[in-house]
Amino acid sequence: MSTGLIAHRGSVLWIAAMIHRLSGLGLAVFLPFHFLALGLAIDSNAKLESFLRWTDQPWVKLSESGLVFLLIVHLLGGLRVLVIENMDWRDGQKQLATLAAAAAAVVAFIFLVRVF
Amino acid sequence: MNIRLYLWQRGTAALLAPLVLVHIAVIFYATRQGLSAADVLSRTHDSIVWASYYALFVAAVSIHASIGLRNILAEWSPLTPRAADWFAIMFGVLLAMLGARAIYAVVLA
Amino acid sequence: MAAELSVSVWRGGEDGRYETYSVPRRESQTVLDVVTFVQRNIDPTLSYRFACRVGVCGSCAMTVNGKPRWTCRTHVSKVAGGGRLEIGPLENLPVIKDLATDMQPFFEKWQQAKGVFAPSKTRYDDIEQIPPSSPERRAADAAIECINCGVCYAACDTVRWNKDYFGPAALNRAWTLVNDARDAGNAERLQAVSENGGCHSCHSHQSCQELCPQTLNPTASIAGLKRRTLAAYLKGEIKG
Numbered sequence: 001m002s003t004g005l006i007a008h009r010g011s012v013l014w015i016a017a018m019i020h021r022l023s024g025l026g027l028a029v030f031l032p033f034h035f036l037a038l039g040l041a042i043d044s045n046a047k048l049e050s051f052l053r054w055t056d057q058p059w060v061k062l063s064e065s066g067l068v069f070l071l072i073v074h075l076l077g078g079l080r081v082l083v084i085e086n087m088d089w090r091d092g093q094k095q096l097a098t099l100a101a102a103a104a105a106v107v108a109f110i111f112l113v114r115v116f
Numbered sequence: 117m118n119i120r121l122y123l124w125q126r127g128t129a130a131l132l133a134p135l136v137l138v139h140i141a142v143i144f145y146a147t148r149q150g151l152s153a154a155d156v157l158s159r160t161h162d163s164i165v166w167a168s169y170y171a172l173f174v175a176a177v178s179i180h181a182s183i184g185l186r187n188i189l190a191e192w193s194p195l196t197p198r199a200a201d202w203f204a205i206m207f208g209v210l211l212a213m214l215g216a217r218a219i220y221a222v223v224l225a
Numbered sequence: 226m227a228a229e230l231s232v233s234v235w236r237g238g239e240d241g242r243y244e245t246y247s248v249p250r251r252e253s254q255t256v257l258d259v260v261t262f263v264q265r266n267i268d269p270t271l272s273y274r275f276a277c278r279v280g281v282c283g284s285c286a287m288t289v290n291g292k293p294r295w296t297c298r299t300h301v302s303k304v305a306g307g308g309r310l311e312i313g314p315l316e317n318l319p320v321i322k323d324l325a326t327d328m329q330p331f332f333e334k335w336q337q338a339k340g341v342f343a344p345s346k347t348r349y350d351d352i353e354q355i356p357p358s359s360p361e362r363r364a365a366d367a368a369i370e371c372i373n374c375g376v377c378y379a380a381c382d383t384v385r386w387n388k389d390y391f392g393p394a395a396l397n398r399a400w401t402l403v404n405d406a407r408d409a410g411n412a413e414r415l416q417a418v419s420e421n422g423g424c425h426s427c428h429s430h431q432s433c434q435e436l437c438p439q440t441l442n443p444t445a446s447i448a449g450l451k452r453r454t455l456a457a458y459l460k461g462e463i464k465g
Contacts, residue, residue, distance in 0.1 A: 007172035028184065031211055032210060035215050039217045039221045040221070041157060041225055042217070042225045045153045049154070052152060060168065072140065078129050078133070082130060082133075111143070114144070
């Protein structure tokens with residue numbers, strides 16, 4: 001009913017929570033395909049090999065670095081939650097959340113430049 | 117969400133943290149100069165170590181992802197809590213099966 | 226500053242609509258002043274709640290430009306960008322009329338979370354000696370100043386998405402009692418907050434902590450409950 005649904009949802013920690021949830025969802029959707037791709041090796045090495053050559057395409061490499069970002073941001077965000085839930089309260093949550101996203105972006109970027 | 121699901125989800129999360137770090141290291145190592153099937157399979161084939169590591173990984177992620185998915189469905193979709201539970205269980209089973217098949221593929225096939 | 230404010234106010238019940246009023250701007254005006262002006266000078270049928278108007282009772286909580294706040298402590302100059310204001314009832318609660326919500330679900334969840342003191346002594350027993358500096362008392366004191374205004378409950382997205390979730394205030398209160406050495410109800414309380422709708426549904430968004438006008442931290446209280454319930458569960462003291 002309120003038109004101002006965005007108001008406090010622009011806060012860093014709310015965005016961090018959304019990134020955590022959406023990255024988890026993205027990884028969950030990706031996983032079955034990941035397992036199916038590896039399963040190609042059942043028939044022959046050649047099938048897996050030709051799939052891997054397909055992944056050499058630039059847009060696939062870009063998507064892979066996106067997945068690396070999702071994995072690391074989900075891991076780091078999850079660690080932040082585990083710390084909140086299992087250790088004494090510490091302030092600076094906004095900074096930690098921002099750091100997590102930045103670190104994930106850096107590692108994903110490093111992945112990207114290495115595979116190109 | 118109740119304490120039992122919470123414990124399984126946070127527990128598998130804690131277990132997944134080091135497993136994922138290893139996996140990221142493996143990804144970076146494997147992609148250092150182009151990835152080939154032979155590179156991967158020659159290392160994983162007949163390896164008890166890799167089989168155990170990935171079996172643990174698949175088990176943990178099947179539980180962790182399905183509980184996470186259950187929460188998303190319960191909170192964001194029109195499904196009833198029971199329907200969300202069932203959908204999540206199905207998804208967890210699917211991941212476990214496909215994951216086991218993938219381990220078989222790279223270790224034994 | 227412009228002489229007039231354009232103020233959209235929610236009118237009606239759940240399926241009402243926003244109506245716009247023109248309100249003269251004043252120095253040091255609060256949003257509560259604005260609502261009061263509308264009711265006294267423009268439309269006497271406007272329903273809203275307030276009591277102390279000085280920021281100690283929590284009755285005047287409403288949604289102002291999308292955020293739940295105490296209207297008596299919200300200066301118009303801080304929130305009315307471009308001379309516009311949007312004022313609605315608190316979210317996540319049934320609307321009785323206009324800006325007044327039904328707080329009953331909020332207090333029912335308080336009861337469900339066992340946010341109720343369970344005495345352990347009679348008048349014939351010695352008074353419990355509680356050092357103020359003990360860790361438990363400090364934990365309780367940090368969370369005790371809740372005046373049930375409902376801002377955290379209105380801000381919480383988990384409350385919005387999960388109708389069974391007790392919410393930050395009820396769980397925060399439960400945490401203060403968990404830490405109260407005089408209380409004897411912890412077995413039931415820890416069980417109550419470990420079931421559907423309890424503390425384990427919290428995703429630590431921290432909207433509650435960011436918006437609490439008393440600067441409380443329900444996220445931290447709920448995290449404390451998570452630790453206590455986990456320990457109790459692993460020891461077999463509560464059931465999953």
